[in-house]
Amino acid sequence: MSNNMVADHAIRPVENDTIFTISAKASEAVLKYGAENVINSSMGVLLEDNGDFVAFKSVYSYLKDLDNPKIAAYASIEGDSDFLQAIKKACFKNHMPNAYIEAVATPGGSGAIHHAIFNYTNIGDSILTSSLYWDPYNTMCVENSRKLDTYNMFNGNGGLDIDAFKEKFDYHLNKQKRLLTIFNTPAHNPTGYSISDEEWDKIINILKQGASNKENKIIVLVDVAYIDFCDEKFDRRAFMEKFAGLDENILILFAFSASKGYTMYGLRNGALLCVTSKEEIAKEFFYTNLHSNRGTWSNGTKGAMRVLTDIINDEKVGNPFYEEREHYVKLLRKRADVFLEKSREVGLELYPYKDGFFVCIPCKNPLEACEKLMKNNVFAIPLQTGLRFAVCAVSEDKCMIAPKKIKEVLAECDE
């Protein structure tokens, strides 16, 4: 007999999450050397300059004022109906595409990505994303016996490598006749890149070319986990309107997360939304994902749905929230600007950062660099071809000194 009780498809390595492991080491270092001497940029959560966790007061005071049954009762399987209306507004704001749109509640953005992978691909399929990517995409693909393939993310001009995308897209679509592509934008995790409107035009052209063969099924998942930490002035939702009037065999999905934008990380609140030119496809989306909810985790966190719904629909709840969030959007931008400026000064190369929680440093041997940085009490996450530095979790003062420290360590590593 084999030694496993789990089915063959579920045999996994005995290992925990890299981020969790490095974060634990950072906590040890804080105890040993004092918080002021440690730069912990490992965790993708927003912290105050003094290291305190940021939980929006407007969100939690409202949650705590809810009558108990509004937290305790089951939500509807698909998500409470007013939440499903509100989440569309929260996702698209004033750039709602002119198309059929449906939504189903999910536990955070992760649950939404799960459903997209599970329902819109087959076992063995390749799913496409950029060469720098959030590692759990791969975990989710492996979990569901899918494969993750990547295209080179950046061209030589600091933009998206559209040619590399097109090559892989055409290859897999031709082979599979069904392809799910994941774009994590704006404020890409791990690089902070945001695909520009002009780049979206090019991407959509490629999708349309693929759609001219009516046998093809083209599904694009836009993971907007960090969108609400983009400064409003950049108008990072404008691209959403481009998804109106697409061919019927192009389906656009959005994974919306309330984790960062509403500091609801631990409440597990999010949604999968669809944008399609065909009413039937929207209906199919709704019932398939409703069924997946019941068949996977049943339903979502009711109190969190209530809070988000009332923020969107009731100015009295919304206004203090938007004001509070705006403060932190500015705080984050300030940190990122400082990090970028100091990186330029010391000649530390970065992947093109536009918005969001992370900057990313290109690196030939990320594991080695990560180890060396830890010895210098700088904790960052090693990725495919870079080091992820979470400006969201590091004070402005430390963002000012980190680039020099990193530059020195990379030099030691012959980078």
Place this chain on the structure above:
Amino acid sequence: MSNNMVADHAIRPVENDTIFTISAKASEAVLKYGAENVINSSMGVLLEDNGDFVAFKSVYSYLKDLDNPKIAAYASIEGDSDFLQAIKKACFKNHMPNAYIEAVATPGGSGAIHHAIFNYTNIGDSILTSSLYWDPYNTMCVENSRKLDTYNMFNGNGGLDIDAFKEKFDYHLNKQKRLLTIFNTPAHNPTGYSISDEEWDKIINILKQGASNKENKIIVLVDVAYIDFCDEKFDRRAFMEKFAGLDENILILFAFSASKGYTMYGLRNGALLCVTSKEEIAKEFFYTNLHSNRGTWSNGTKGAMRVLTDIINDEKVGNPFYEEREHYVKLLRKRADVFLEKSREVGLELYPYKDGFFVCIPCKNPLEACEKLMKNNVFAIPLQTGLRFAVCAVSEDKCMIAPKKIKEVLAECDE
């Protein structure tokens, strides 16, 4: 081209949950005829006699007193470590089996059942449960391209039909060499049956016979969603100790839910636990399900974990909670006793009820009976071979008059 954008395995009927639909009709009837004239026994949630939702004050006042970050931050992927210790105590209490036990947090009991099905069976496998069962078991099997098969639940003496179980168990185990069996006990949904200790001895003997062929992998999932609404005097956890010293190719899993026992329905809190004689199998369980968490919904509801952990570990939090819950356990028992007594008086046959939220009335044509009952403003759920009446949701007064009403309607249906 086909008209579907979802993959073939994910094509679902355009329909919502039966329970949800009937419950909505009950709400309409309340508006039309007044709450006092409607018996709504559709929803499996505990309500006060006046129809108010029961959310334990001890749970929600403690939750609301938590510092915001204790609710807002991400929990660990596998569940916070003190929660994973506490949940073992919450599940087994003073009947912890002498075996290797591990736990992984899941969103409610549903998430735990999902992982058991997903990780311990293969696509196409049959999963075994009793002929009266909680319908989402089937939804979860279909979702994951598994099949649900059933054995006749009750013998002529009001006990579990062990022979029928053995026949199906042997058949599938012989065919598949790997079999997951789900027992929903104690306080079975939908019948309220609790498998007796003597019946467990017989079941375990059957498992052991199957395990003598070392190629076989025997997995038993005990769904204890309603266990904490059994009166303590029945000692309904005693059977748990019987899972010590089993063969290495028998794995016992528990789906623990905080939905009912802690009125955390809408907070999504639960766990999958394993009981095994082999340390390696427990370790495999832990890492496989940790991976499944990351690959499906990432992590659980942190605040809910905190509350349950402190209830278990801190008497000052636990004592008021246990006192409050005990009040409702008695309230529920009273309703069930009244329903049983009145059923005897009017000659309404019931499946053997022992504990919990539901009683169940045998019925040849449940859909027809359900429709007729609705016309009489009695709302119950049609099942495979019966009508589920949720005493948890109906006042003692109404539990007193319901059996006669149901008896009359069944007579009209020639039952």
